[in-house]
Amino acid sequence: MIHAQGLSRTYQTRTGAVEAVRGVDLDVEAGEIVGFLGPNGAGKTTTLRMLTTLIEPTAGAATVAGHDLLRDPVGVRRNIGYVAQGGVTLDIARAGEECVDQARLYGMSPAAARARGQELFAQLDLDGLWDRNCNSLSGGQRRRLDIVIGLMHTPPLIFLDEPTTGLDPQSRANLWEHILRLRGDLGSTVFLTTHYLDEADYLCDRLLVIDNGRIVAAGTPEELKAQVSGDAVLLTLADPDQGADAAAVLAGLDGADTPVADAGQVSAHVPNGGAALPGLLRQLDGKNIELAAVEVRRPTLDDVFLSLTGRSLRDGDA
Amino acid sequence: MTTFLRDTWIIFNRSMRLSLRNPIWVVLGLIQPILYLALFGPLLKQVVSSTPGLPPGDAWQIFVPGLLVQLGIFGAAFVGFGLISEYRAGVIERQRVSPASRIALLAGRVLRDVVVLLVQAVLLTLTAIPFGLRAPVGGVVLAVVVVAGLGAAFASLSYAAALRLKSEDALAPLFNGLAVPVLLLSGILLPMSLAPLWLRRVADVNPLKHVVDGIRAFFAGDITSSAGFWGLACTVGLIAVGGWFGTMTFRRESA
Numbered sequence: 001m002i003h004a005q006g007l008s009r010t011y012q013t014r015t016g017a018v019e020a021v022r023g024v025d026l027d028v029e030a031g032e033i034v035g036f037l038g039p040n041g042a043g044k045t046t047t048l049r050m051l052t053t054l055i056e057p058t059a060g061a062a063t064v065a066g067h068d069l070l071r072d073p074v075g076v077r078r079n080i081g082y083v084a085q086g087g088v089t090l091d092i093a094r095a096g097e098e099c100v101d102q103a104r105l106y107g108m109s110p111a112a113a114r115a116r117g118q119e120l121f122a123q124l125d126l127d128g129l130w131d132r133n134c135n136s137l138s139g140g141q142r143r144r145l146d147i148v149i150g151l152m153h154t155p156p157l158i159f160l161d162e163p164t165t166g167l168d169p170q171s172r173a174n175l176w177e178h179i180l181r182l183r184g185d186l187g188s189t190v191f192l193t194t195h196y197l198d199e200a201d202y203l204c205d206r207l208l209v210i211d212n213g214r215i216v217a218a219g220t221p222e223e224l225k226a227q228v229s230g231d232a233v234l235l236t237l238a239d240p241d242q243g244a245d246a247a248a249v250l251a252g253l254d255g256a257d258t259p260v261a262d263a264g265q266v267s268a269h270v271p272n273g274g275a276a277l278p279g280l281l282r283q284l285d286g287k288n289i290e291l292a293a294v295e296v297r298r299p300t301l302d303d304v305f306l307s308l309t310g311r312s313l314r315d316g317d318a
Numbered sequence: 319m320t321t322f323l324r325d326t327w328i329i330f331n332r333s334m335r336l337s338l339r340n341p342i343w344v345v346l347g348l349i350q351p352i353l354y355l356a357l358f359g360p361l362l363k364q365v366v367s368s369t370p371g372l373p374p375g376d377a378w379q380i381f382v383p384g385l386l387v388q389l390g391i392f393g394a395a396f397v398g399f400g401l402i403s404e405y406r407a408g409v410i411e412r413q414r415v416s417p418a419s420r421i422a423l424l425a426g427r428v429l430r431d432v433v434v435l436l437v438q439a440v441l442l443t444l445t446a447i448p449f450g451l452r453a454p455v456g457g458v459v460l461a462v463v464v465v466a467g468l469g470a471a472f473a474s475l476s477y478a479a480a481l482r483l484k485s486e487d488a489l490a491p492l493f494n495g496l497a498v499p500v501l502l503l504s505g506i507l508l509p510m511s512l513a514p515l516w517l518r519r520v521a522d523v524n525p526l527k528h529v530v531d532g533i534r535a536f537f538a539g540d541i542t543s544s545a546g547f548w549g550l551a552c553t554v555g556l557i558a559v560g561g562w563f564g565t566m567t568f569r570r571e572s573a
Contacts, residue, residue, distance in 0.1 A: 052415050077417040088412040090404060093336060101332045105325060105416040149412065 001157050001189045002028040002051060004062035004069075008213075009046050009055060020046040022213040023060065028191055028206075030156070033183050035204035036193040037301065039311075043213040044193035045085065048161050051191075052082045065157045078106065081150035085161040088146050089134040095145050096121075096130035103152035113152065120148040123185075124178055140171030144178065151182075158182060160192040164199060176203055197301040209305060216308045225299045228307045230255065231273030232297040233280070238290035240264035249283050264292075273297075322425075325418040329426020337430060347393040348438050351385045355446055358507070371511050373531065373545075375538040378451040383533035384506035385446075386439055386461060387526060390468035391501070393438060395493050397431050397473050398480030405484060414568075424564045428473045435469035436462065457536035460546075464533055467553040468526075474560030478567040504530050525552035 004026040011018045021043040028034045036044045049055045051064055053073040061068075067075030089098045096117055103113035121127060124144045129137060137145060143163065150158060163179065164172040180203065182188045194200055200207055201221050209217040209224070217224055235246055243266055247259040250268040253276050259268035270276045273296035284291060305311070337343065359381050366377040373380060404410055413423055439462045443451070476493075483489050503510075504526040510518055521527045532549015540546065 054411060054415060074417045077415060080415070082412075082415045084408050084411055086408050088408040090336075090407045090409050092339070097332075097335070101328065102412060102416065104328045105413065105418040107321075107324075107417075 001030050002026055002064050006060035007050055007057050007062060008059040009050060010058045019213055024215055030189050031187060032205045033190040033203055035200045035207045036210055037200045037207050038210035039195060042210045044210055045161055048159055048193055052080060052159055053077055079155055079157060081155040081158040083146045083150040083160045087142060088149055091135035093134055095132050095134055099149055099152055102149050106153035116152055120151055124148055140167055157189045162193055179203055200301060211309045224304045228299040228303045230269040230271040232267055232269055233273050234265060234267045234295040235291055236293040237264050238292045242289045245287060246289050322419040322422050325422030326425045329422055330429045333427050333430035344434055348441060351389045351442050352445060354385055359449060373509055373511060373534050375534060378446060379453055379537040380509060380534055382446045382451055383530055383537055386465045387530050388506050389438055389442060390465040391472050393435055394431055394469040394472035395476050398476035398489055399486055401477050401480040402486055420568045421565050424477060424568050428470050431473040432466045432469050436466050439465045453537040454539045457539055461533040461536045464549060464553050467557055471556035471560035474564030478563040481567045500526060506530060525556055528552045
């Protein structure tokens, strides 16, 4: 569905050239849900806007939905849907008419557009809102309306730019189910950008992690997490003075890294925390080291990002 | 582009529908020219009857053309603000991501502006009749066509400026800064033929002066004069310039 090589975009500003995207390679197959994960300013939206023909790349080439991006942008536009980050509807317009007006630009007749729009309204929980002004819809409703508008012409490939940013938790969870159904019911390919780890984990078959305009990792969420060095084992000691002894036991585990001791807590990474735990507890007991609590943490995507870039995705977000 | 006509119609249809929901703007656009008509026009009768060097025609035949040009320019110039709202709402991007012709995105909107302008121009001219305007129908029709053309040109320029600046705060001073000298040098209130030679020369560079002179000739019943010809030529030129800037801007990537 998408095959891009060396996509780059450099902006000329008053203070010099800004390389927003540097040589991005992408491959997305039909029927996948692929996520573009990265902090704000990483180049996600710029890459998306290049793939949707809104911006011209300063270098590189791509084939999107079977059409050459540079030589046949109109062909690309006919076969993609795009849901922009900040919304696509006019306050004073009515929900239904926005859908029909957009669909007509793809060659649909007004009658066909109306029928399709109402079908999509039902599928995305927007019943009864056809004649309402767009500014009278809730945030979640308006975002679903944006998605309906992107789907009116039934494109095989849909781009979602930060689909749930700014929504409350229920609306987010609700929207996730709708996005899954895009692939499940309609067989569409979905390419979304997000800076939410839970969203990337839940929705995406594959992830592309982008930082500073470059792809720093690619793979399924599980593959990416497996690349990070193991699970974190956290010991909370009953007696903080036993810290050094506890650390020594941890260090002795197979494949463990250097333990870190901090105010009554000792932690280290081991390849398989669950398997190491029984033996660890027996050893600590044998040395009379009393534990107040123990925790085994599987790596998160934030750990992935941290190990790849030295920064936390959450910090970059602030 | 084979879809140009269809896309222009779709955009025109949408823009017209949205405008009709808020017809107040049609009335507001007319307020300024009607105020000038009612409160300034009557002062000119005295001036015209006792001043040599004026173009042919009575006070109203000289004054109303200026008002029509003022309507055509000011009315069209402010459409850019509406486009900034649409841009902020994400509508422009949504339309640019569709296969629609880029020129159609401009043309459909300009067509709507021209239709609104035609209605306003006819209303303005009709309002001038009770005040004393008498002009040949053929001349008035031609004049209204020219005003529509001016409107198309300035609406396109307004859209181009709006998309580039993307800010109401930048757009307003641009118009105000340009509009006042341009209008003063067009002989809208009083004909430039009253001006000293140096001022007349400066005004000759202004295409709008020739448009106003052309419309005055039409109102005086003189369809085939050179003033009329130059007025039409300048209007066509302005449409070409406006259309070019407008189309270029809608094609630009950051639009």
